[in-house]
Amino acid sequence: MKKKVTIKQIARELDVSVSTVSKALRDSKEISLDTRQKVQAFAKLLNYRPNNIAVSLKNRKTKNIGVIIPEIVHHFFTTVISGIEREANKAGYNVIVCLSDESFDKEVINMETLANGSIDGFILSLSKETQSKKDFHHLREVIDQGMPLVMFDRVSDEIPGDKVVIDDVEGAVNAVNYLLDSGCNRIALLTTVDYVSVGKLRTEGYIRALRQAGKEVDESLIVKIEDIDNCEQQIALLFDSGKFDAVFAVNELFAVTAMKEAQRRGYRIPEDISFMGFTDGILSQFAFPPLTTVDQHGLEMGGMAAKMLIQRLENDDMGDESYVTEVIPTSIKERESTRK
Amino acid sequence: MKKKVTIKQIARELDVSVSTVSKALRDSKEISLDTRQKVQAFAKLLNYRPNNIAVSLKNRKTKNIGVIIPEIVHHFFTTVISGIEREANKAGYNVIVCLSDESFDKEVINMETLANGSIDGFILSLSKETQSKKDFHHLREVIDQGMPLVMFDRVSDEIPGDKVVIDDVEGAVNAVNYLLDSGCNRIALLTTVDYVSVGKLRTEGYIRALRQAGKEVDESLIVKIEDIDNCEQQIALLFDSGKFDAVFAVNELFAVTAMKEAQRRGYRIPEDISFMGFTDGILSQFAFPPLTTVDQHGLEMGGMAAKMLIQRLENDDMGDESYVTEVIPTSIKERESTRK
DNA sequence: CTGAAAGCGCTAACAT
DNA sequence: ATGTTAGCGCTTTCAG
Numbered sequence: 001m002k003k004k005v006t007i008k009q010i011a012r013e014l015d016v017s018v019s020t021v022s023k024a025l026r027d028s029k030e031i032s033l034d035t036r037q038k039v040q041a042f043a044k045l046l047n048y049r050p051n052n053i054a055v056s057l058k059n060r061k062t063k064n065i066g067v068i069i070p071e072i073v074h075h076f077f078t079t080v081i082s083g084i085e086r087e088a089n090k091a092g093y094n095v096i097v098c099l100s101d102e103s104f105d106k107e108v109i110n111m112e113t114l115a116n117g118s119i120d121g122f123i124l125s126l127s128k129e130t131q132s133k134k135d136f137h138h139l140r141e142v143i144d145q146g147m148p149l150v151m152f153d154r155v156s157d158e159i160p161g162d163k164v165v166i167d168d169v170e171g172a173v174n175a176v177n178y179l180l181d182s183g184c185n186r187i188a189l190l191t192t193v194d195y196v197s198v199g200k201l202r203t204e205g206y207i208r209a210l211r212q213a214g215k216e217v218d219e220s221l222i223v224k225i226e227d228i229d230n231c232e233q234q235i236a237l238l239f240d241s242g243k244f245d246a247v248f249a250v251n252e253l254f255a256v257t258a259m260k261e262a263q264r265r266g267y268r269i270p271e272d273i274s275f276m277g278f279t280d281g282i283l284s285q286f287a288f289p290p291l292t293t294v295d296q297h298g299l300e301m302g303g304m305a306a307k308m309l310i311q312r313l314e315n316d317d318m319g320d321e322s323y324v325t326e327v328i329p330t331s332i333k334e335r336e337s338t339r340k
Numbered sequence: 341m342k343k344k345v346t347i348k349q350i351a352r353e354l355d356v357s358v359s360t361v362s363k364a365l366r367d368s369k370e371i372s373l374d375t376r377q378k379v380q381a382f383a384k385l386l387n388y389r390p391n392n393i394a395v396s397l398k399n400r401k402t403k404n405i406g407v408i409i410p411e412i413v414h415h416f417f418t419t420v421i422s423g424i425e426r427e428a429n430k431a432g433y434n435v436i437v438c439l440s441d442e443s444f445d446k447e448v449i450n451m452e453t454l455a456n457g458s459i460d461g462f463i464l465s466l467s468k469e470t471q472s473k474k475d476f477h478h479l480r481e482v483i484d485q486g487m488p489l490v491m492f493d494r495v496s497d498e499i500p501g502d503k504v505v506i507d508d509v510e511g512a513v514n515a516v517n518y519l520l521d522s523g524c525n526r527i528a529l530l531t532t533v534d535y536v537s538v539g540k541l542r543t544e545g546y547i548r549a550l551r552q553a554g555k556e557v558d559e560s561l562i563v564k565i566e567d568i569d570n571c572e573q574q575i576a577l578l579f580d581s582g583k584f585d586a587v588f589a590v591n592e593l594f595a596v597t598a599m600k601e602a603q604r605r606g607y608r609i610p611e612d613i614s615f616m617g618f619t620d621g622i623l624s625q626f627a628f629p630p631l632t633t634v635d636q637h638g639l640e641m642g643g644m645a646a647k648m649l650i651q652r653l654e655n656d657d658m659g660d661e662s663y664v665t666e667v668i669p670t671s672i673k674e675r676e677s678t679r680k
Numbered sequence: 681c682t683g684a685a686a687g688c689g690c691t692a693a694c695a696t
Numbered sequence: 697a698t699g700t701t702a703g704c705g706c707t708t709t710c711a712g
Contacts, residue, residue: 001486004456008691017699022691032697047481053457054689057393057704064436064458072425073418075622081412085439092451096404097437099425113434116344117393118404141387146341256626263628276421283413286596288628289604346705357683362707372681394705397688457689
């Protein structure tokens with residue numbers, strides 16, 4: 001078992017000082033070409049690698065980015081992470097992922113542990129619980145310490161900082177308009193309870209689009225699903241009671257579940273009922289029929305978030321008041337669950 | 341912007357030495373109760389948090405676990421990560437996730453960066469490219485340095501170490517037997533190219549089950565899918581040329597894609613054709629009809645891998661030759677794509 | 681009971 | 697061109 005080689009060892013064996021080695025390794029021209037080559041060759045021979053931790057401590061930079069998301073078993077977040085990774089790696093940063101499991105406490109704990117030196121900055125999406133409690137002291141603390149933080153998707157207006165979101169309202173408006181244009185008249189909505197910011201916004205978009213089209217909003221066609229586990233029942237209820245020729249769901253899971261229920265009841269898709277989801281994920285792609293969705297472009301969101309964070313990390317001169325909120329445009333991914 | 345408070349500051353303000361503070365904070369009884377309380381109270385007041393990096397450098401432990409997986413947009417890996425996280429957090433470890441993107445080079449780079457002090461040990465699943473190249477020097481190097489490493493799912497026999505896998509062969513045998521028992525006679529296989537270890541093993545199980553049942557293996561019913569992007573075409577070809585009443589796929593994506601093709605061609609599931617997948621993910625759950633699968637129990641795998649790693653991390657006295665390979669049992673998750 | 685000092689591995693200002 | 701030194705924040709041995 002070969003122990004890791006350090007600068008000190010190289011110095012000793014080459015009979016020079018550690019600072020000479022350090023400088024030589026960074027190819028400083030303060031050191032003679034001769035020594036530089038000698039040191040570099042020897043270092044390569046021994047397969048020397050600087051110790052990240054020591055470098056971090058010295059430089060007060062870790063080159064790590066902390067990402068906190070509510071859930072990893074979720075295609076959208078997963079694409080965001082991919083986007084972050086890609087952009088971060090490009091700039092020489094590593095990504096540390098922590099899961100809040102939609103829990104406020106876990107979110108707080110994760111932030112605390114990461115904030116104490118492990119990372120240079122945060123990228124995060126709020127847990128449901130945090131959103132409903134509206135307690136953001138942990139974010140404030142971190143910001144107070146001068147650690148940059150960018151929020152994505154599930155963000156809060158109460159916290160100043162860089163953000164990257166999609167226009168949920170507009171996305172929903174477009175989705176509903178699309179359905180309307182394809183000849184649908186009575187559009188049901190499958191949404192979440194109100195404290196989930198994106199659910200609320202998408203519901204708003206649904207209502208707005210209907211109003212703009214001069215349609216009335218039929219409350220009986222709106223179902224707010226509290227819990228993913230019993231969404232099937234709530235959806236079945238909708239089918240029992242309501243008449244509709246389209247379903248717009250604020251996520252793909254609700255949409256696909258509803259499609260299955262429709263098929264069980266013998267409806268043809270999209271001839272009898274059209275379906276539109278929000279968030280383009282695996283489910284949408286592989287559902288039968290493939291689901292038309294509002295694409296959130298998670299990869300881009302992640303990439304953008306990473307870029308914004310790194311930007312701040314490398315320019316500490318950026319005014320605190322230069323915060324921006326980037327809005328990633330959504331688009332409709334047409335597939336076979338809607339009519340043309 | 342409040343800067344982070346250090347031991348030094350506390351010492352200065354309380355007019356004691358840093359070592360006193362350090363000890364007092366860890367409640368060492370070398371220090372008088374009085375001072376201990378005073379220091380602790382003051383530390384709490386200032387919201388003191390030790391700097392992880394400094395502690396890591398000093399202790400030569402980071403309390404971080406590095407996880408390298410081929411792809412994150414993949415439900416199985418995602419559940420494994422959840423399992424790792426849960427177990428790791430319980431023991432006070434953080435998880436650093438890096439993606440190899442199925443690329444050998446990225447795998448090597450990720451391992452190198454993490455290995456230089458950022459983490460205490462690795463959990464990894466090999467990239468496809470690494471598996472086909474059979475170049476494992478980067479694993480050897482890390483192990484050589486005395487850094488524990490546990491592999492899961494996509495493992496290699498050439499590397500000694502702890503492993504956690506499922507019995508892919510047995511899982512496939514069970515799956516095929518299940519199909520046979522339900523009255524299927526001609527079972528098609530949708531698999532991957534041979535260098536993907538799990539694909540190969542599952543294919544082996546398929547063949548073995550057939551032989552054991554006294555059936556001949558019809559090569560025309562076996563399709564090896566090279567590339568996910570054109571799996572639809574290869575599957576369509578199978579439907580064009582072969583006669584079969586069941587399909588066993590080595591992953592859920594292939595299974596679901598095949599189901600869609602079957603439905604397009606007007607077959608009833610499972611009356612005309614039964615379908616069985618491998619890996620229980622979102623797709624299987626929400627497919628129509630819901631797909632019967634071989635459940636890999638990713639959460640457990642992750643949890644187990646984490647436990648094994650932490651075990652080694654905290655007992656450096658463990659003999660190098662005590663390596664074990666844990667086999668997580670698979671189970672069949674019955675849903676509606678197969679007959680009883 | 682408290683503190684001085686060394687050291688983890690590295691960098692960089694400041695000698696020489 | 698090279699070396700000495702101090703220090704990043706913390707722990708720990710050893711002296712007092």
